[in-house]
């Protein structure tokens with residue numbers, strides 16, 4: 614069976630199907646209502662796309678620096694181009710999609726990550742790092758990590774989840790360098806978006822290990838147990854029938 618989980622985590626699957634952020638239905642049809650554009654800067658044009666869910670009729674808004682509509686005979690059509698990765702061409706959406714991050718991860722953390730990623734896409738590094746730090750901090754609260762400060766809490770998280778590569782959790786500790794009270798404004802410069810991207814990706818990997826992987830393991834084991842049970846049942850039915858047919 615093909616793995617559809619990647620598609621489940623997208624906003625736009627193709628030019629007609631998406632995962633609706635309002636009614637939370639996956640793989641529903643949407644309609645591109647229209648688009649407009651404005652001057653983001655002297656040279657840059659930004660396109661605004663409004664999309665309506667065919668299921669709940671709610672409208673979402675998406676910003677892109679690219680022209681995403683298909684071009685028919687001399688004019689733009691009323692849908693996105695076929696065969697392009699729409700998600701990667703859009704840098705900001707309202708509402709943001711919760712589907713992008715696995716829904717077994719606590720909602721508050723998902724919201725903060727989505728906000729951090731949105732800010733990062735627009736190069737709002739201060740906002741992005743603040744959201745990332747808050748998201749990591751919320752995780753230490755949810756996981757009841759002990760300690761007076763951020764560093765100790767992260768160390769406690771490492772102890773609690775010894776199965777997670779400690780290097781991954783160490784990366785999370787770096788975020789405090791971005792936001793420590795001692796850091797002066799000019800120190801922000803050293804933290805370019807690459808560092809923040811690394812921390813965010815690492816954070817998602819850690820969240821996956823904490824909230825997703827254990828559940829998936831449980832599901833796999835349950836699935837094997839079900840199959841085994843079925844074989845035992847089938848065997849029993851067979852032998853029962855055999856006894857009835859041929860009672861000795």
Ligand SMILES: [Zn+2]
Nearest residue numbers: 633636666669
């Ligand atoms: Zn909908």
